[in-house]
Amino acid sequence: MKKKYTIQKSPFVVPTTDGKLIEEHFGNSTDKNSQISIAHMIAPSGWKEPFQTPVFDEYTYIIKGKKQFIIDEEIIVLEAGQSIKIEKNTRVQYSNPFDLGCEYIAICLPSFSMDLVNREGV
Structure with missing residues (x-):
C-alpha cells in the first residue's frame, strides 16, 4: 500500500552567497513539486534582496x-x-536591516522558481 504522507528529514539547502540560510522542505528543488514550496529561512542582520515582482x-x-x-x-x-x-505580480523588496537575524517560514504558490521571481538587475 502506498503511503499517503511524506516526512521531510533532509530539506534541500539552497546555495547562497549572502549568508542567508534557505532550507526547502517541499518544492521544485526537493520533491519536484511545482504547485507549492515550503522553506525555513534565516536572514542575517544586514541582508537584503533586490526588488522583484514574483509570479x-x-x-x-x-x-x-x-x-x-x-x-x-x-x-x-x-x-x-x-x-x-x-499577492503575485506585486513589486516587493525583502530585507533585514535590523541588528539580529530573522527566522521565518516562506510558502509560495505555485512553487518558488528563479524563472518566476523576476528580480530586478539580475
Missing part, C-alpha cells in the same frame, strides 16, 4: 526577529508571531 503568491510567517518588506513604496516591518501574504 506566485508568497506567505511569510516570522518565527524570530524582524523582517522588512517594501511593497509599492510602503515599508512594512513584521515581528515574531506575525505573518503576511503578498
